[in-house]
Amino acid sequence: MLASDSAQIRLFISQFIKMDEAEWMVNERLLTKRILKKGDYLIRAGEVCNLVSFINKGGFRAFMEINGEDRSNYFAFENEYITDYKSFLTRQPSVGSIQVIEDAEVIELNYNDMQYCYERISAWQKFGRLIAEYVFIGVSQRAADLLFKTPEQLYLALLKDKRKLLDRVPQHQIASYLGIQPESLSRLRKRLAQVRAENT
Amino acid sequence: MLASDSAQIRLFISQFIKMDEAEWMVNERLLTKRILKKGDYLIRAGEVCNLVSFINKGGFRAFMEINGEDRSNYFAFENEYITDYKSFLTRQPSVGSIQVIEDAEVIELNYNDMQYCYERISAWQKFGRLIAEYVFIGVSQRAADLLFKTPEQLYLALLKDKRKLLDRVPQHQIASYLGIQPESLSRLRKRLAQVRAENT
């Protein structure tokens, strides 16, 4: 793997911990690069998730199948990482699937190698804690939003803070991310457009 | 603090890591016991959360004030721990509050002492990671439930798996935990009772 391949993940990790060159070298040997095409699966429901994938470029969608409907609950793009954390941590089959929605390049670390890092590189134990805390805060916020906000408020928040997501993800997947049907999102958007028109 | 005071928390921690007697002694000096009465606050919105509180006995409710309404998003009872994790980790003022709903006895560790444990006791770094991963999985499940389940399905799940919560928490707080108004929960219960009656 070229140094340029790991530049982004190295920057990402450095936001959490300082790692000296020797420590970094140990990690880097364990990382692998992979190219994925739109429509590919990172993991399918029922498989045990064995990888954490840092996204150099491209986009992913995590979803579950519920009564035959395909419902999205998470999206990730470049400079984020994606995995089925629950399956990865518990070594149980995953309930959902993760699919490539934009051609992607990822840098991956598998479960065994990660355990190796935890045991051998002291900085990693701390990194593991910090990143788990970080994603915990993120998902807590998501849970609070789902509990306390209406679909309309959730959509307005996306408009305000996550334009990237709206621009790169088809509307019916956005709908399920907000917890509603595609028809309802369509009407919601219409309502908002009318309100905005009246205010001009 | 008596050894009996820390028996429960010690058992709790041992579910995550093995700690030898010497390591445990270092911790134990840092733990303090506190008695709280129903109605007391563990933390109020706007304060920085400085404590993690393990519950020896009693019950707590985490809630937020939204348009003057008081909305519950979490409950915790004996042999769980409670804190405003986000405020505790980020050292920012908390958005919500935590209140005692049943007279309680807690064993507490403050932020600085916890950092001390992370730095000095190697097992703690791992413990911190494992527990962050554990709570992450919990809140992920909660977010998925809120996204994919109807209030009725959420309520039925409580009936099935969390009778304790239904028995110990007033109904209007359960309603807000499900993301609906008290009147709606009352009607939902009535609907379910009618369905059940018809099936007999």
Place this chain on the structure above:
DNA sequence: CGTTCAGTTGACTAAGGTCAATTCCCGTGG
């Protein structure tokens, strides 16, 4: 061109929100 799939729209139903009135429950003070 025709097929396909995403998005929109219409008509209708069901569920939750809101506000107000009523009933129930429980603790407190007379």
Place this chain on the structure above:
DNA sequence: CCACGGGAATTGACCTTAGTCAACTGAACG
């Protein structure tokens, strides 16, 4: 022991929004 007060829960009436099913439109692609 009873009466009263106050909060919790229920019920009713009405409104708004989401769900459902079906039809239609439009753009993308072969």
